[in-house]
Amino acid sequence: MTATVANDMSIFSLVAGASLPVQAVLLVLIITSLFSWWYIFIKLATIKRAETNAEDFEKAFWTGGDLNKLYDGLGAGRRKPQGMASIFEAGFKEFVRHKQQVRAEGKMDVSDVMEGARRAMRAAYNREMDDLDAHLPFLASVGSVSPYIGLFGTVWGIMNSFRGLSSVAQATLSQVAPGIAEALVATAIGLFAAIPAVIAYNRFASTVDRLSVRYESFMEEFTNILQRKS
Amino acid sequence: MLRTYEKEISWKAGGLALGVHVALLAALLISFNWKAAHPMMNVTEVELWDSIPSNSPSPPVVKIEPPQPSPEPVVKAPPPEPVVKEEVKEIPKEESKADIALEKKKELEQKKAEEKAVKLAEKLAADKLKKEQLAALQAETRQDDMRDADKQAKDKKVAKESNDALKKLQQDALAEGDQQALSAKAAANAGVVDEFKSKIQAKIRGNVNKALCGDGNPELRFEIGLLPTGELSNSPKLVKSSGNAACDEAVERAIIASEPLPLPSDASLFSQFRNLKLKFKPND
Numbered sequence: 001m002t003a004t005v006a007n008d009m010s011i012f013s014l015v016a017g018a019s020l021p022v023q024a025v026l027l028v029l030i031i032t033s034l035f036s037w038w039y040i041f042i043k044l045a046t047i048k049r050a051e052t053n054a055e056d057f058e059k060a061f062w063t064g065g066d067l068n069k070l071y072d073g074l075g076a077g078r079r080k081p082q083g084m085a086s087i088f089e090a091g092f093k094e095f096v097r098h099k100q101q102v103r104a105e106g107k108m109d110v111s112d113v114m115e116g117a118r119r120a121m122r123a124a125y126n127r128e129m130d131d132l133d134a135h136l137p138f139l140a141s142v143g144s145v146s147p148y149i150g151l152f153g154t155v156w157g158i159m160n161s162f163r164g165l166s167s168v169a170q171a172t173l174s175q176v177a178p179g180i181a182e183a184l185v186a187t188a189i190g191l192f193a194a195i196p197a198v199i200a201y202n203r204f205a206s207t208v209d210r211l212s213v214r215y216e217s218f219m220e221e222f223t224n225i226l227q228r229k230s
Numbered sequence: 231m232l233r234t235y236e237k238e239i240s241w242k243a244g245g246l247a248l249g250v251h252v253a254l255l256a257a258l259l260i261s262f263n264w265k266a267a268h269p270m271m272n273v274t275e276v277e278l279w280d281s282i283p284s285n286s287p288s289p290p291v292v293k294i295e296p297p298q299p300s301p302e303p304v305v306k307a308p309p310p311e312p313v314v315k316e317e318v319k320e321i322p323k324e325e326s327k328a329d330i331a332l333e334k335k336k337e338l339e340q341k342k343a344e345e346k347a348v349k350l351a352e353k354l355a356a357d358k359l360k361k362e363q364l365a366a367l368q369a370e371t372r373q374d375d376m377r378d379a380d381k382q383a384k385d386k387k388v389a390k391e392s393n394d395a396l397k398k399l400q401q402d403a404l405a406e407g408d409q410q411a412l413s414a415k416a417a418a419n420a421g422v423v424d425e426f427k428s429k430i431q432a433k434i435r436g437n438v439n440k441a442l443c444g445d446g447n448p449e450l451r452f453e454i455g456l457l458p459t460g461e462l463s464n465s466p467k468l469v470k471s472s473g474n475a476a477c478d479e480a481v482e483r484a485i486i487a488s489e490p491l492p493l494p495s496d497a498s499l500f501s502q503f504r505n506l507k508l509k510f511k512p513n514d
Contacts, residue, residue: 010259011255011258011259011262030251033251034247034248034251035247037246037247037250037251038240038243038244038247039243040243040247041239041242041243041244041246041247042232042239042240042243045239045242045243046235046236046239082235131233131235134233134236167483168483168487169437169438169439169480169483169484169487170436170437170487192254
């Protein structure tokens with residue numbers, strides 16, 4: 001028994017000494033944690049970019065330039081427009097097309113034109129929201145499930161270490177302590193994966209909500225402008 | 231999995247994610263002193279013994295011998311003589327003292343009995359009884375005296391014999407010194423072996439779960455093989471069961487849990503521990 005006490009309790013020896021299910025749980029948790037952090041950094045970058053894009057576009061839009069020029073400028077860019085710009089592009093394209101059709105056919109129905117532009121903007125808005133919401137469900141499930149996975153590993157490890165106790169007449173703490181320590185590593189990693197995921201999820205969800213409100217209000221305002229122009 | 235617009239950032243994000251985990255690992259390794267001394271290491275284990283280990287008395291016996299081979303064995307040998315003589319003398323002295331006390335008592339009794347005999351001439355029956363007692367006492371005292379004389383004679387003989395033996399020892403001290411040393415050493419070794427056997431048993435006994443052995447006083451015998459490190463060379467063999475399988479298993483587990491078993495530091499004694507037959511009485 002003195003041999004176990006003399007063992008050093010480095011984190012590596014703890015993990016190496018753990019039973020197979022506990023090691024599997026640790027592996028799953030580490031992979032999950034890596035992915036959730038990866039998505040967190042991706043999301044941070046993309047949401048920040050979406051915010052600056054919205055800011056820039058609103059500034060360009062409300063400075064009161066010609067809408068045709070703005071539209072041409074967007075189309076000339078190498079990149080496919082994103083965020084508010086893509087909503088504007090879709091709405092304006094549909095509006096122009098409808099107008100040309102109406103002009104060719106000689107009929108003039110404002111509500112039809114407006115309805116078409118609105119539908120196009122709605123579709124673009126949905127696509128944008130889908131992009132903004134990407135990976136958030138993953139973060140949410142990591143935040144809620146990984147503590148349980150860690151707890152499972154811990155319970156399993158503690159069960160094992162207590163089962164080992166039953167064969168000894170004099171139970172000492174040194175016989176259980178290493179087993180419990182290695183089992184608790186699973187909970188620690190589970191929490192390490194869960195806490196950032198929950199914080200990031202809440203932050204991203206609120207940012208996405210604010211962006212969607214901004215997009216929707218832009219759609220309303222742009223519809224008004226188009227209606228006036230038609 | 232990734233949107234097209236996310237691909238440009240994916241490598242950077244992956245690097246950052248890895249960095250976070252490396253930072254966590256580093257924090258774990260640095261902030262926790264994983265190799266800290268465990269409190270268990272500071273606890274000293276104490277084993278209580280009724281008898282003092284017989285290691286200490288043996289060295290003087292062994293040490294007395296080496297001087298004998300020196301050039302003047304005659305001068306150095308005498309010391310044992312007075313020890314023997316004193317012992318021889320002391321025993322009779324004690325006995326004689328006791329005898330004197332007894333005799334004085336008996337004389338007093340005799341006098342009293344005589345006085346009583348003179349005074350109470352009427353009570354013949356009593357007289358007879360007392361006379362008989364007297365006779366018996368006198369016979370006893372005679373016998374005691376005889377015994378004492380015999381004992382003294384015997385003691386003197388023993389003393390003479392031991393003196394002769396000592397003289398012989400002195401004469402061929404060089405030759406016999408080694409043999410004596412060997413025999414003394416063997417005696418000491420036997421003491422050490424017994425001591426460590428009882429140590430082994432005590433250590434195992436401490437690990438036995440006595441609750442499994444019931445109320446009676448079962449006796450078990452195990453045969454165990456030991457390695458020089460104190461570990462078991464094979465699993466303990468049950469030679470005689472207690473009749474209770476749970477009790478047998480408890481003792482076997484205790485034997486395994488007691489590894490490493492205490493062994494004398496003297497490697498030459500290990501041969502006596504290679505195969506040990508141990509008797510256990512868990513409820514004793």
